[in-house]
Amino acid sequence: MDPPDVEMELAPEAPAQPQAPAMAPAAAGEGWSMLSRARALLEEGKPSLALQAVLLAIRSQGGEQALLQTMNRARELYAQRLQASPSVDELASLLAQCAIAEAQSTNPPQGPGSDPVDMLNSDEACILAVSGRKQIILDAFADGSSFICLKCGGLYSTSRKDEHLAYWCGTA
Known part of the structure; x- marks a missing residue:
């Protein structure tokens, strides 16, 4: 083949992302059992072990890619919640100041005989x-x-x- 012929041929396709193998019913049941175990661990007061069980369930059902996507999404949600907290605290503080100011303006200092x-x-x-x-x-x-x-x-x-x-x- 000479070089012009090579250009005419289709470029080889990029290697396809490895597809997660079709889950057998036993594997699907395994994921649910891990989630049930995670729930039980959480009720026992062992959140770290429960998280590990959830991560294993995600990995067994969707592979490493699903696990990374889930972890990234959790990180994003956590960051959003942290950013929202200061504004909520500021709003609560402002409302408290308004309530105090209103209470002070509607309740003038009581004179003698108010006790x-x-x-x-x-x-x-x-x-x-x-x-x-x-x-x-x-x-x-x-x-x-x-x-x-x-x-x-x-x-x-x-x-x-x-x-x-x-x-x-x-x-x-």
């Missing part, structure tokens, strides 16, 4: 205090479910605070 203990010890005690059940008032105020009206000294649910102040408080 429930002082109110209970005053001469104008409420019915519960007079009947010897001061602890009920203190507990309700402490857990935030109730408030003591600074105008009338009554104990009311925080969900009804606006209505009490607008319509029911006799000293309004």
Whole structure:
């Protein structure tokens, strides 16, 4: 053959990637059994051994190439998660600062008489205090479910605070 004839011939094909051999039913079952074993190891508190079992299952089913692809994909997902965390932390911090600022602006510093203990010890005690059940008032105020009206000294649910102040408080 002379050189022009060589150019006319088709170039030899690149060697084909070795195909994973067709999996026999026994090999497919082996992969599933390894995954089951990995799950059991994870439940036993042995994550490293569980990971090794998963990697063996991937290698037995898809070969070395499948294992490398899976590991690269896991690395990418891990890197993405690490990059997302700082922005989530920054957002959480910003929201916390907003909540604190809002709470400080809606709850002006309380004046004298806002302490429930002082109110209970005053001469104008409420019915519960007079009947010897001061602890009920203190507990309700402490857990935030109730408030003591600074105008009338009554104990009311925080969900009804606006209505009490607008319509029911006799000293309004």
